[in-house]
Structures are given as structure tokens and as C-alpha cells.
Amino acid sequence: MIPGTFAYHRPTTIGSAVALLIELGEDARPLAGGHSLIPLMKTRLASPEHLIDLAGIDGLSGIARSDDDIVIGAMTTQHSLIGSSLLSELAPIIRETSLMIADPQIRYKGTIGGNCANGDPGNDMPALMQCLNARYALTGNEGSREVLARDFYLGAYETALAAGEILTAVRIPVPAAGHGYAYEKLKRKVGDYATAAAAVMITMAGDTCMSVSIGLTNVAETPLWAEEAGRLLVGTKLDEGSVASAVAAAEAITDPASDMRGPADYRTKMAGVMLRRALERARSRATA
Amino acid sequence: MNEQVKIDLDRAERTEKLQGMGCKRKRVEDIRFTQGKGSYVDDLKLPGMVFGDFVRSPHAHARIVSIDTSRAKAMPGVIAVLTAADLKPLGLHYMPTLAGDVQAVLAEEKVLFQNQEVAFVIAEDRYIASDATELVDVEYEALPCIVDPFKSMLPDAPILREDIKDKMTGAHGPRKHPNHIFEWQIGDKQATDDVFANAEVTIKEMLLDHRTHPSPLETCQSVASFDKVKGELTLWGTFQAPHVIRTVVSLISGLPEHKIHVIAPDIGGGFGNKVGAYAGYVCSVVGSIVLGVPVKWVEDRMENLSTTSFARDYHMTTELAATKEGKILGMRVHVLADHGAFDACADPSKWPAGFMNICTGSYDIPVAHLAVDGVYTNKASGGVAYRCSFRVTEAVFAIERAIEVLAQKLSMDSAELRMKNFIKAEQFPYQSALGWEYDSGNYHVAMQKAMDTIGYKQLRAEQAEKREAFKRGETRELMGIGISFFTEIVGAGPAKNCDILGIAMFDSAEIRIHPTGSVIARMGTKSQGQGHETTYAQIIATELGIPADDIMIEEGNTDTAPYGLGTYGSRSTPVAGAATAVAARKIKAKAQMIAAHMLEVHEGDLEWDIDRFRVKGLPEKFKTMKEIAWSAYNAPPPNMEPGLEAVNYYEPPNMTYPFGAYFCIMDIDVDTGVAKTRRFYALDDCGTRINPMIIEGQVHGGLTEAFACAMGQEIRYDEMGNVMGASFMDFFLPTAVETPKWETDFTVTPSPHHPIGAKGVGESPHVGGVPCFSNAVNDAYAFLGAGNIQMPHDAWRLWKVGERLGLHA
Structure with a gap:
């Protein structure tokens, strides 16, 4: 329950976060809410030497409609998902699922991006994102690309994220009116x-x-x-x-x-x- | 207002001001706990303090080929690495257990369970210590392991304890196999066998009280600080029994007892886990003696769950013999007790299975025989009493499950079967077939009150309807009604029954009244959350007429507190509570003499009135205890020693026997195996009630732990001896969301031998709760012919029962 030594980085732009990830290579991990990664570090199942905290980067959180998509920034907390009137109206299953994640204290910290990107099979959001046919925006040093949630997961903690890429947003097609969930x-x-x-x-x-x-x-x-x-x-x-x-x-x-x-x-x-x-x-x- | 009303009002007001026994006084310790201002071992920071951490075995059973500490020692910040080779010259590589065995502090030639302590790294900070444990290179040669206790004594079983393999007589008599620890028998075997041979009805069932862990929120920890100049050791730690720890440290270290200061500060729960001694305590002491600086050791959650004392792992083959009409004639029990790698059972009774011989329960059973075989396996050691007196949860589980099995065989309602066999009120004091003298009880009244309150008949009618509906396919839910009527045995204990390493199980109170009438009282017990600072003060308040708020209770410092045996086995109220009352009465007797002197009357002319002595027939002539206190110091009667204080060391004449009637109504979803407790009713009789609110809190807590144990909490091992689920991610510790709502009730049958008639309550709900939940589950499936369903009753296991019975599509 005592993690190994690590350096803590807090970049303020996505560009510098990506640059750090590339520079530090496999020894670095992005940190979002930390509720999957930090327990792994405490048991030393993960021992990253560098943590790149994404909390200092503006523009990574928020929920908005963009044409036929709902766009959710990666650093949006589960607490914010629960409180969003836009989601309650258009995709209430996200609220319902978020309410079943852990407890309020954890939901104040846990993020949709971390939950989706970590590749932990125990997380709730990945299957929901597959159900909703969401696309993940992955940002690397050559810009951004989109990968379907249904194509993203390769194995336990193994995903389509390439070295140096960060999941920055989730795009969900607006579900049909009158749908059941x-x-x-x-x-x-x-x-x-x-x-x-x-x-x-x-x-x-x-x-x-x-x-x-x-x-x-x-x-x-x-x-x-x-x-x-x-x-x-x-x-x-x-x-x-x-x-x-x-x-x-x-x-x-x-x-x-x-x-x-x-x-x-x-x-x-x-x-x-x-x-x-x-x-x-x-x-x-x-x-x- | 007439004169009598005025007097009554005045007396009521004075009584209320005392906040004495029987009132719902708010817990005074909660003022600091709810503000995060408690002071625990890990809060302690001393100048120059360094930190220890363990290198632990990945194997359940392996020979240690070599240990190379050089890489760890070379790491900057690492101060020392201790191994068995360092401890052996000091005679400290093994330490005595409370059960008469020895336990490895650091493994010497072999490791015997996964996560066993192999080396102790001491470093400048906690993180370096942890990092350096990964740099200690240990070469192991894996050996075949034993996980199943039924395989321990097979002829070809690997010998686990090579250190004692030639010592075929253990602390409790001859050993039948190198992996055998003891055999204990009690009762009349021949008479019991005869009853069984001729009985009209018999039942036999192997009942498992599975392996679990007390899991207090605060883990085990210590800080040792050795002053090389004075030759004095101060040891702070999570000790339920600080005085015993001091004596043990003195005996094994050779330091004189007066040069050892043991301090147990606030403790975050114990539940039996903090009674014994652990390798971490010893290593922090040795580290500090060697290095001359304070050494802190703080266990993490996984270490606590996987290495410190577990509870139970009792495999109880239980038999009852009865007439066709349901009169129980005899009981026969054989227990296979899995103690793990060392017998570190925290059992202060004189017998290796504690009070397991309370297993005849609340029933008038003429003959009984109990045999217990203890064995070694490659699992963590222990066998502590998890929120119960020693093996009492096990004993009550055996009889309360067996009663249900018998009721089913007789096609009789199990409440009726209990009523038919209860010890009757007029039979107390009652001599049980296995040797106990039950002090007091009124079982029929308690059971009837419980049945009436919950509407037992209506519930059985509802259940009958639901069963029919289930058979017709109209519901997928099964309704279970669980009953348990337990009798505990607590308050260890009389010297003829109990000791720890030869130390008799008295307890103590020292009360000192200051000149202004406020009080400090010190006890030999140690609260881990029980609320001692509140309740002892209430006893003194009532006995001496001093407001509880003017009384400070102190425990845990062996330099200031009188010697006592600590807190576990619900012994604080029965033993130290009695000492408190007796010490208070000594003071009161002296106070009466002083009052007589002050009032210029004869002592015999005075009578006690709430907070004062008054002259009989002249109520306006009185002296309050506060006034008497001032005089005691400043104007005592001629030839009387000044001061007002007393000490009492109380050796109880008997144990106390709390009892209760519990009912659980449960609905089980057969498709998922998820069990929902619809209602849980707990009637407790703990004798005189000191603080009803604290009792209620104790009952809530004990029931919650009972719920956890019965419904999924376990320490499980795979066939390689790997411990499964030793973190709160997997170990079932229910939150407020999963925990059922508790309904509490009571009757009052005082203990006749206790100065205030109190019996103790902290553990009753656990003892009575575990079988009640299990009985509810078993009752739910009984009509489908499920047979005995073993604990723990987590969802997947209940689903498997449904599979076995063909209940799933």
C-alpha cells in the first residue's frame, strides 16, 4: 500500500502533456481522477516513474452538444455527468450508470476519460460507450484521431492508444428520441x-x-x-x-x-x- | 406545590445531573473522534524516528535457501536489515504465543504461510523502507503445502513445523501427528455415546464456521523508543492488553518490567485482532534497542488481512439426540480446528479451545461430549475471538444451526423446539453438562417477547404462502426466517478458568477524588471504541454521587494505570466494571465516616441520598460528596489518613452469561443468489444496562460484523496456499448501504454475582447474529430439500445452491 517513487508533472496544455508522454516514454502515465491508477500503484502492480496530471489543462472537461454528437471532455467527472441536464435529457443511461460507480467521494474525482482510457475491464463506462457507439478522440503529437469504443479495447489494460496519445474527449451519437435504456x-x-x-x-x-x-x-x-x-x-x-x-x-x-x-x-x-x-x-x- | 413533590423534583434533578447508570449519556470520546482529533499510534512523530517494513514470503511453504540483504543495505536511506540470523543470538527469532506455542518472528529455515515475515528493513522513511524490501534477495525452494485441515494429519502429509517435530507433547498434551497441535476432550463420553445409541432421533451435520478476519479499520502498529542511557524502553502500540504486552516484553527481552513503558493510545477498533503479539512489535523493539532511535512499524491493509490473526476456521461435526417429541437428550461435537502455521490463538482460558464447551447453548441438555483437534496448515496463524469471547461464536453457531437441523428432522417449528428445551428460570444457577454454572437467565420470557414483537406466527404464514407461490412459478424469491437464541459466556475470568501465560484474569480500577470533588479513575482495560470513558464514569457517578462530567477515565498507560488484563471477550464491564464499583464503594465507606464527623453524628445515623449523606429523619442535615472530598483532604476526622481514593483488583467469582433472542427475515433472489435482509430484530439481555445508547451502538456494530461474516466475509486460500482477496477491494466489509436496518429490544436479568448486575454486551450481537443470518438462509431453501448450506452465504454460493436444486431455467 506504499507506492514506489515517481515524479509528478502538471502540464497546462495538451501539447505539452503529449510532449512529456513521448519524452518520458513507457515510464510515464497520464493521471486523470486516479481511481484506477493510484490503487494499482499502492499495491505496486503499476510503478510508473512519472505521473502526468491532466488536471491543469484547460478545456478538457465539459459536456456539450455538437450537431448529432454529445461531446464530453475527458476530464469531466462522474459527478458532473450525474448533474448534467443535457445528459439527463438526451442520454439518461449515462447518469444511471454513473450513479452506480463507487460512491460520491470517488465520483467527485473519477473522470469519464480515465474510466474509458485505462482499459480496466471492471470499469463501467467502456461497455456503456460501446453500447452507445461512442468514438474516442485520441490526441498525439501528430494531431487527433478518432477510434470507436467498440474497436478500442484489446485486452485487460490494453487499448488502441498509441505511445504518446491521450484520450481527450468522448463523442456519443445523440440517441434516438423515445429510446428505452x-x-x-x-x-x-x-x-x-x-x-x-x-x-x-x-x-x-x-x-x-x-x-x-x-x-x-x-x-x-x-x-x-x-x-x-x-x-x-x-x-x-x-x-x-x-x-x-x-x-x-x-x-x-x-x-x-x-x-x-x-x-x-x-x-x-x-x-x-x-x-x-x-x-x-x-x-x-x-x-x- | 406540596412538600413531597418538591422533594421528588429535587431528587430527580440531582439524579439527572449525575448522568449515571441507566442514562443515555453521549459518548465523551466522540468529541475528539468526530473532529479527527483522536491520537493513534501512526499519529506519533518522534525526533529521529525511522521506519520498518517487512520482506514477506510469496510462498505458502518453502525452504529458505539463502537471504542476501546486500543490495538493500546499499540503498541510500536504508539503516539496517534484520533477518532471523540477527534475532537468533538474542533468542528472539521465535516468540511465545498466548496459546503456549511459539511463533517465528522472522522465518529462519522455512516459511510456513504466504506473506510470512522474512526480513525487516529499517530506513529513514516509510517509502525507502518499502522500496528496499524489493532489494532483499531471498532464494526459496518451494515445498508441497497443506491448505485443507482435513489433510493435515494424513500419514504422508508434509511436516510443517520442523522446529517442534520431535516435541510430541505440546502445551496441551500429547500430539498425534507432527501437524497436530492438541486434542481437548470434555464431558462424559460414555454416557453421551449411550444416549446416542438409544435415541429415537439423531442428527449429525458438519457445520463450518469459516475463516475470516476481524479487520479493524486501524491496522496493527507500534513505535518503539529505547533510551540507551536510561536503559528504558517506551513502546506505543495497538494493544488491547497493554499490561500483558509489557510483562511479555519484559520476559522475552530481559529488560526489567519497571523500565518498560507500554502505552496504548486511541485504538481504531480491535475485535480480537489486537490481543496477540506480532512480529512487527518485536522487530520495532529490537530495531530501536540496536539503533537507539525510535522505530515505527505500521502495517498496511493487505498485511493486516493476510498475516495478523484470523478468526475461526472451525469445522464442527455436531450431533444432537432427541425424543420424537423433541426433548433433546444429548449433544456430541467434534471440532477440527485449523490454527494455521502457529497456534497463535488469543485464548486466555486454560483450555486450547477456549469456551467452546458453552456449545450446549441455552438448552437443558443432560449429557454432552466435546472433542477438539487442533492442526497446523500453511495459512496465517491465529484463531482469535472476533468480537466474541473465546470460541463462543463457534459454539453458538454449532448449537443454533444444529437446533434448526433437528427441528427440520422432527418436522417441528424451531421456535417451539427451542421453547421446549430452554433452561427454565427456576433452574438458575444452572450447571451445564460441559461444566459451566450459568449465573442467571429468563429465556422463555425473552423468546416470547421477541416472537410477539415480530409477529412470528404471521411471518410463518406469509412464508407458507410465498413457498406455494414459488412452487407455482409466481415469484422468484425465497423467504427465510432465521432464529437464534444465544447464551454467551463472557467476563474472563475466574482464576480457576483463565490466565494469560500464568497471569490471572483479574482486572482493576483506581479511583482518586480530588479535593474539589472531581475525579480521575484509571483502569486496567483498554477501550478500542467501546466508550469506556463514558460508561465507567457513569458507574462512578451513580456509586459516588459525582457528576459523570467531573470524572476523567484514563486507560492504556502501564505507568499510571493499575495492572489489568485488557479489553476483549466482553470482559471490561464484567470485570473492570465490577472493580470500579467495588473501589467506589470503598471510597463511599470512608466518605460516610468523614460525613459523620462533619455532621457530628454516628455513621449509622447517616443514609445515602443520590449525591450526599444525610441524617436519617433530618434530610436538611447533609453533606454532599463534593463537601466531603474537601474535608477528606483538609479536615479529616482525627486519626484518619487524609485523601479520598481507592484501588480494587477484582477477580470475578464466575463468568457472566448474557443472552438474547434474534430474528432475521430474509428474501433471496434465486436467479442471482442475492439475499436481502428485510428485517432484523435483536433482543438482548445483558443484565443491568449502564448506558442504553452505547448498548444500542454496540448491538448495531456487532450485528453489522455478524452480517458481514455470515454473508460473504472470508479469508480464502487457493490450493497453492495463495491468500485470496486480502484487500478491501475483495474482502467483504459492508458499507451503510448494504447493512440492514437493526431493531433492538431488551429484557433485564441482572447477574447475581456482579456488584452492579451487569453482564457485558459488546459481543452478543456478533455471537447471536452469525447463526441467525445463516439460519435465515438455510430456512429459505429448506422446503426445497437443500440440506445444510455452509457459510459464507455470498450471492454466488447461494446461486450454486439454486443450480444444485435445479431452480434455474
Whole structure:
């Protein structure tokens, strides 16, 4: 619980942060809210020699609409996500999910960018971003590029971030009006990672499912976008048979670790239960 | 207003002003704790203080081939690196445990559990110390390990304790195997076997009280400061029993006891974890003696959970014999006790399984037999009493689960079965089959009150409906009703039953009244959050008629406090609380003589009235305790020694036996295994109630820990002996969000042998709570034929029960 020695840097521009990252190489890590990285450092599972705190850089936080996207700055805290009227109106699932992250003290510090960029399979935002088909703005010394959340995660703590790149913003296509949504998370206690969780976005026409997108949290080394499960539901009336096949399809792509939250078979089944419950709740909320 | 009303009002006002026994006095210590102004060991900063940290074993069982400290010693800021080779010439590479075993301070030839202490690095700051631990190069040769205690005594089991392998008689008699620690038997075996052979109904179940950890919020820590000129050692530490620590340090270090000053400052929770001695204490002392500067050692959370004393790991094969009508005829228990690598069980009784022989519970069971086998495994050592008296949670768990198993076999309501077998009020003092004399109890009344308050009959009716609805597929929820009726045994204890390394288990109080009538009182106990500064003052307030706010309570400094055995096993109120009352009564007796002198009457003409002595029949002629105090110093009666103070060392004549009736209503989601406690009702009888608010707080805390233990808290090991989940990320420490709402209630059956009739309460809720939760879970699944469901009852395990029973689609 005693971290190794590190140098602390606090650049004021994204350019200088990127320059520092490139100069210091693999021994440097960007620091956002610190709620994933610092616990790793305390247990010495991570021992970066340099921390580049992004808190001093202007313009990295905020929530705004830009044409058909919602743009959220990387340093926007979970507390701000919860308080945003724009998100409550356009994408309330972000608020619902944020409220299930840890506790208020942590949400004052934890950021969407850190949560998405760290590649920790236990984080809640990555699967949600896959569900919402978000794009991540990655800034390096050759400018900025966009990567789909669905393409970003390569393994546990392994992402598409190239050396010297910083995730600076998240762009989320504005969800359709009247959509239904739900984030269902099974956890042992406040502050624990999910045993399993499911994010569902759905649109309905009458009692027919027109579109559905499903993200699964903490049931594999990466967040999972359950594409096949979603496909099985489109055009159905979400009858028991279709839901059962979708749940089976979602369970089939999971590959959870056995840990104190439960053995792998339990966590797979819980992904299914969470999906089933999220689908029910999302459908009840869809108004179209 | 008539004269009598005036007198009554005046007396009520004077009583209220005292804030004595029975009133909900606010905790005085909370003024500093709620402001962050407590003073803990880690707050201590001394000039020149340096810091220690441990190199720990990654293996559960391995031979140490070599230890090379040269790279660590070469690191700037590193002052010293201690290994067993440094401690051995001092005879300190092993230390005695409270259970008569020895425990390695730093591993010499072998490591016996993961994270065992191998070397102690001392550096100028905490960070350098931690960095340098990574530079100590230890070469290990891994050995096969034992994690399952049932495999410890197999003929081909690897021998764990080579240091004692030829010593086949341990502290508690002969050892049957090199990995065997002791066997303890009590009760009439033949008579018990006979009852079982002829009984109409018997049940037998292996009940596991799994391995968990007391996990106080403040970890274990110490600061040792040796003054080479004076030859004196001051040791601050997280000690539940500071005086015992001083005596032990004196015995093992050779320093005379008066040159050792042990100070336990504010302590952030103990729950049994801070009774024993740890390698860190010894290494900080040795470090300071060698270096001549203060050495601080502060454990981190993972070290606390994975190396300091665990609790339980009791595998209890429990049998009951009964008639078809449900009259219990006999009990037979065999325990396999996993003590880990060393028997560091913090058990001050004379027996290696503490008070496990309270396992006949609240029932009139004519014959019983108990046998306990202790074994070594490659796990952290301990076996402490986690918020309970020694092995009492285990004992109560065994009997309260077994009663449920029997009720099911008899197809009888388990509340009715309990009622049928309770010891009756007129049977007290009651001699139990396993040797205890229960002081007082009124079980039927308590149980009936509890059942009436929660509406037991209606709840069973609701449950019957829900079970039908579940069978029809209308709900996916199972309703469980958990009952536990516990009898504790606390207040260690009479010298015939208890000692620590030969030190009898008395406790003490020293009360000194100042000339102006304010008081300082010092005790041999040590609060870790129990509220002693509040409650002892209330006892004195009532006994001596001095407002509690004018009484300061001090504990924890061995130079100033009278010798005592510390705080654990709910012993503070039963033992030091009694000492406090007795010391106060000595003072009162002297005060009466002084008052008689002041009022120029005979002592026998005086009567006590709340805060004063008054002349019988002349209530306007009186002297208050405050006035008497002034006279005691300045104008005592002729030939009387001035001053007003007293000391009492109290050896209790018997243990006290608090009891209670607990009910838990639980709803379980079969699809996730998530259990929600809908209602929890706790009726406690702790005898005389000193401060109802503190009792309620103790009950809330104890129930919360019981909830944690039953519903998911565990220290688990994989088959390689790797400790799993030794951080608060994984270890289940419930927050306010998960914790159920508690309903508390009480009856009052005073202890007949205690000066104020108090019995102790801090641990009852834990002892009674654990089986109550487990019974609720077991009850929920019982109608589906689930059989015994072992703790901990976390969601995945309950889901597995559903899988086994085919409850999932």
C-alpha cells in the first residue's frame, strides 16, 4: 500500500502533456481522477516513474452538444455527468450508470476519460460507450484521431492508444428520441466492481423492437459489445424465446475470470440475468 | 406545590445531573473522534524516528535457501536489515504465543504461510523502507503445502513445523501427528455415546464456521523508543492488553518490567485482532534497542488481512439426540480446528479451545461430549475471538444451526423446539453438562417477547404462502426466517478458568477524588471504541454521587494505570466494571465516616441520598460528596489518613452469561443468489444496562460484523496456499448501504454475582447474529430439500445452491 517513487508533472496544455508522454516514454502515465491508477500503484502492480496530471489543462472537461454528437471532455467527472441536464435529457443511461460507480467521494474525482482510457475491464463506462457507439478522440503529437469504443479495447489494460496519445474527449451519437435504456449492475457492495453488468439501449415501434444495442461489463478481459445478441432481438416483440436466444448469445461471448465475486460460470450467468433485466426495464421506458 | 413533590423534583434533578447508570449519556470520546482529533499510534512523530517494513514470503511453504540483504543495505536511506540470523543470538527469532506455542518472528529455515515475515528493513522513511524490501534477495525452494485441515494429519502429509517435530507433547498434551497441535476432550463420553445409541432421533451435520478476519479499520502498529542511557524502553502500540504486552516484553527481552513503558493510545477498533503479539512489535523493539532511535512499524491493509490473526476456521461435526417429541437428550461435537502455521490463538482460558464447551447453548441438555483437534496448515496463524469471547461464536453457531437441523428432522417449528428445551428460570444457577454454572437467565420470557414483537406466527404464514407461490412459478424469491437464541459466556475470568501465560484474569480500577470533588479513575482495560470513558464514569457517578462530567477515565498507560488484563471477550464491564464499583464503594465507606464527623453524628445515623449523606429523619442535615472530598483532604476526622481514593483488583467469582433472542427475515433472489435482509430484530439481555445508547451502538456494530461474516466475509486460500482477496477491494466489509436496518429490544436479568448486575454486551450481537443470518438462509431453501448450506452465504454460493436444486431455467 506504499507506492514506489515517481515524479509528478502538471502540464497546462495538451501539447505539452503529449510532449512529456513521448519524452518520458513507457515510464510515464497520464493521471486523470486516479481511481484506477493510484490503487494499482499502492499495491505496486503499476510503478510508473512519472505521473502526468491532466488536471491543469484547460478545456478538457465539459459536456456539450455538437450537431448529432454529445461531446464530453475527458476530464469531466462522474459527478458532473450525474448533474448534467443535457445528459439527463438526451442520454439518461449515462447518469444511471454513473450513479452506480463507487460512491460520491470517488465520483467527485473519477473522470469519464480515465474510466474509458485505462482499459480496466471492471470499469463501467467502456461497455456503456460501446453500447452507445461512442468514438474516442485520441490526441498525439501528430494531431487527433478518432477510434470507436467498440474497436478500442484489446485486452485487460490494453487499448488502441498509441505511445504518446491521450484520450481527450468522448463523442456519443445523440440517441434516438423515445429510446428505452437501462444499466443493470450486480455488485456485492458499494465501491466494488461489477460481478456482471449490462447496458441496453433500445427503440421500439409499438411492441416491436426496432433497434437494440447491448454492452457487457466485467465479464471478459475487455468490455463486450454483444452484437449478435442485439441482432437476434431486432424485429421481434421481445418475446421469451427471442430474449432467451439473445441472452444465450450474450453469455456465449463472455469469458470472465473466477474471483471473489464468484466463479466464471456464475458471472457468465449473471451477465445473462443482468441483460434480461436491463431489456425489461429498457423496454418499459421506450416511448416510441 | 406540596412538600413531597418538591422533594421528588429535587431528587430527580440531582439524579439527572449525575448522568449515571441507566442514562443515555453521549459518548465523551466522540468529541475528539468526530473532529479527527483522536491520537493513534501512526499519529506519533518522534525526533529521529525511522521506519520498518517487512520482506514477506510469496510462498505458502518453502525452504529458505539463502537471504542476501546486500543490495538493500546499499540503498541510500536504508539503516539496517534484520533477518532471523540477527534475532537468533538474542533468542528472539521465535516468540511465545498466548496459546503456549511459539511463533517465528522472522522465518529462519522455512516459511510456513504466504506473506510470512522474512526480513525487516529499517530506513529513514516509510517509502525507502518499502522500496528496499524489493532489494532483499531471498532464494526459496518451494515445498508441497497443506491448505485443507482435513489433510493435515494424513500419514504422508508434509511436516510443517520442523522446529517442534520431535516435541510430541505440546502445551496441551500429547500430539498425534507432527501437524497436530492438541486434542481437548470434555464431558462424559460414555454416557453421551449411550444416549446416542438409544435415541429415537439423531442428527449429525458438519457445520463450518469459516475463516475470516476481524479487520479493524486501524491496522496493527507500534513505535518503539529505547533510551540507551536510561536503559528504558517506551513502546506505543495497538494493544488491547497493554499490561500483558509489557510483562511479555519484559520476559522475552530481559529488560526489567519497571523500565518498560507500554502505552496504548486511541485504538481504531480491535475485535480480537489486537490481543496477540506480532512480529512487527518485536522487530520495532529490537530495531530501536540496536539503533537507539525510535522505530515505527505500521502495517498496511493487505498485511493486516493476510498475516495478523484470523478468526475461526472451525469445522464442527455436531450431533444432537432427541425424543420424537423433541426433548433433546444429548449433544456430541467434534471440532477440527485449523490454527494455521502457529497456534497463535488469543485464548486466555486454560483450555486450547477456549469456551467452546458453552456449545450446549441455552438448552437443558443432560449429557454432552466435546472433542477438539487442533492442526497446523500453511495459512496465517491465529484463531482469535472476533468480537466474541473465546470460541463462543463457534459454539453458538454449532448449537443454533444444529437446533434448526433437528427441528427440520422432527418436522417441528424451531421456535417451539427451542421453547421446549430452554433452561427454565427456576433452574438458575444452572450447571451445564460441559461444566459451566450459568449465573442467571429468563429465556422463555425473552423468546416470547421477541416472537410477539415480530409477529412470528404471521411471518410463518406469509412464508407458507410465498413457498406455494414459488412452487407455482409466481415469484422468484425465497423467504427465510432465521432464529437464534444465544447464551454467551463472557467476563474472563475466574482464576480457576483463565490466565494469560500464568497471569490471572483479574482486572482493576483506581479511583482518586480530588479535593474539589472531581475525579480521575484509571483502569486496567483498554477501550478500542467501546466508550469506556463514558460508561465507567457513569458507574462512578451513580456509586459516588459525582457528576459523570467531573470524572476523567484514563486507560492504556502501564505507568499510571493499575495492572489489568485488557479489553476483549466482553470482559471490561464484567470485570473492570465490577472493580470500579467495588473501589467506589470503598471510597463511599470512608466518605460516610468523614460525613459523620462533619455532621457530628454516628455513621449509622447517616443514609445515602443520590449525591450526599444525610441524617436519617433530618434530610436538611447533609453533606454532599463534593463537601466531603474537601474535608477528606483538609479536615479529616482525627486519626484518619487524609485523601479520598481507592484501588480494587477484582477477580470475578464466575463468568457472566448474557443472552438474547434474534430474528432475521430474509428474501433471496434465486436467479442471482442475492439475499436481502428485510428485517432484523435483536433482543438482548445483558443484565443491568449502564448506558442504553452505547448498548444500542454496540448491538448495531456487532450485528453489522455478524452480517458481514455470515454473508460473504472470508479469508480464502487457493490450493497453492495463495491468500485470496486480502484487500478491501475483495474482502467483504459492508458499507451503510448494504447493512440492514437493526431493531433492538431488551429484557433485564441482572447477574447475581456482579456488584452492579451487569453482564457485558459488546459481543452478543456478533455471537447471536452469525447463526441467525445463516439460519435465515438455510430456512429459505429448506422446503426445497437443500440440506445444510455452509457459510459464507455470498450471492454466488447461494446461486450454486439454486443450480444444485435445479431452480434455474
